[in-house]
Amino acid sequence: MDRQKFTKAYGRYTKRENTADMFKEFDATQLYCPRCKQAVPVRKRLLLVLPEGDKYEYLCAFCLETVGTKMDRNGAQNSIIV
Ligand SMILES: [Zn+2]
Secondary structure: OOHHHHHHHHHHHHHHHHHHHHHHHOOOOOEEEOOOOEEEOEEEEEEEEEOOEEEEEEEEOOOOOEEEEEEEEOOHHHHHHO
């Protein structure tokens, strides 16, 4: 039987799944929090939906202080078409 081969393949698959999960959870890299006075993991929160894009806010995972915002622009391509 090639049980060993199967286990190997399965192990590799699981590893890749875990990596994907990690990227989903830690969308942004760590940012500096002025209240914690250190780089902290952040939570992404949708702040505003505007015609030119979505505005996200990054919150400190520990104290929920806003540590940054990000604009995901999706209107750039539309303006080219118009
Ligand atoms: Zn903080």
